[in-house]
Amino acid sequence: MDAVLIATPDDRHAQQAIDTLDAGKHVLSEIPMAYTLDEIARILALTEQTGLKYTMGNEVRWYPALEKLKRMGMENCWGDIFYGEAEYLHNLVAEGWRKNGGGWFEPLAL
Amino acid sequence: MVRTTGALIRPSRRLRYSAEVPTPRHTRWLSRRGAVHAGVCVWSRTIRVAESGAAHRGRSSQGQERRRLQDHGVLCYAASVLPLLRSLRHGGLVRERANGSVGSLLPSRIRYRESFGLRKLDSPYSHHPDLDFSSGHGTSEYYMLLDFLAAVRDDRPTAIDAREAARSIAPQSAH
Numbered sequence: 001m002d003a004v005l006i007a008t009p010d011d012r013h014a015q016q017a018i019d020t021l022d023a024g025k026h027v028l029s030e031i032p033m034a035y036t037l038d039e040i041a042r043i044l045a046l047t048e049q050t051g052l053k054y055t056m057g058n059e060v061r062w063y064p065a066l067e068k069l070k071r072m073g074m075e076n077c078w079g080d081i082f083y084g085e086a087e088y089l090h091n092l093v094a095e096g097w098r099k100n101g102g103g104w105f106e107p108l109a110l
Numbered sequence: 111m112v113r114t115t116g117a118l119i120r121p122s123r124r125l126r127y128s129a130e131v132p133t134p135r136h137t138r139w140l141s142r143r144g145a146v147h148a149g150v151c152v153w154s155r156t157i158r159v160a161e162s163g164a165a166h167r168g169r170s171s172q173g174q175e176r177r178r179l180q181d182h183g184v185l186c187y188a189a190s191v192l193p194l195l196r197s198l199r200h201g202g203l204v205r206e207r208a209n210g211s212v213g214s215l216l217p218s219r220i221r222y223r224e225s226f227g228l229r230k231l232d233s234p235y236s237h238h239p240d241l242d243f244s245s246g247h248g249t250s251e252y253y254m255l256l257d258f259l260a261a262v263r264d265d266r267p268t269a270i271d272a273r274e275a276a277r278s279i280a281p282q283s284a285h
Contacts, residue, residue, distance in 0.1 A: 003258075003262060026258075028254075028255070028258045032279050033272070033275040033276065033279055034279075037280060040276045040279075040280055043272050044273060048272075051265075053261050053271070054268065054272040054275070055254075055257070055258045055269070055271060055275075056272075056274075056279075057251070057270075058254075058275075058278070059251045059254045061269060062253040062254050
């Protein structure tokens with residue numbers, strides 16, 4: 001085993017990531033990365049000490065529309081951008097993932 | 111010179127602005143139906159409109175439907191598509207990766223009509239035969255996983271590595 005996917009309830013992500021990095025495995029963790037600054041600092045330190053890969057699974061980063069927008073911005077398609085705004089609508093109530101402490105992969109978690 | 115967004119945009123674009131930003135009521139309506147929508151607007155001044163002093167807006171928008179939305183029929187389909195239609199009315203960039211059955215209800219002539227000033231997004235994986243377009247988040251997870259595995263293979267940082275993740279959820283922690 002080289003890597004671990006952490007798709008558990010939110011409040012377990014950090015400790016499981018720390019344990020996984022301690023064990024010498026790469027980590028793909030569901031969002032959020034952690035609940036506390038101490039947990040974040042520990043994960044940062046471990047990744048920098050070990051060179052192991054860590055990624056926080058925020059899939060929105062790979063939305064084609066957003067990728068295209070970023071690319072166009074980098075290519076200076078609009079000239080001098082002076083203002084931007086974003087919106088995101090998601091059915092948090094019906095999914096109940098926040099209430100239950102579960103991640104976005106909760107239904108698929110092993 | 112840019113001072114505040116309100117001074118530059120709101121007075122002349124109040125109606126359009128208010129029309130495209132989801133109201134709390136609309137947001138709740140979408141939420142009850144499991145619709146997901148992500149949109150980004152950027153404003154800039156370009157050479158083309160500089161003489162009038164007007165601002166040029168580019169918009170990128172993406173909406174997705176969930177499997178269960180199909181159970182609710184056309185009404186919920188419309189709930190998810192409405193934000194896209196708003197984008198169409200105002201011009202900009204629209205890309206949607208609905209699943210097959212729902213997506214087929216959205217004619218390409220609407221999605222990409224040039225009269226709306228739209229540009230179809232070219233995506234090398236938009237019709238990849240190995241992908242299930244009914245999967246969550248429009249298959250974005252596939253590319254997230256691909257980035258992770260490639261980073262391991264090539265020994266390079268992931269797109270959202272620990273420092274970037276920290277920066278995104280707790281900016282003060284990344285220093």
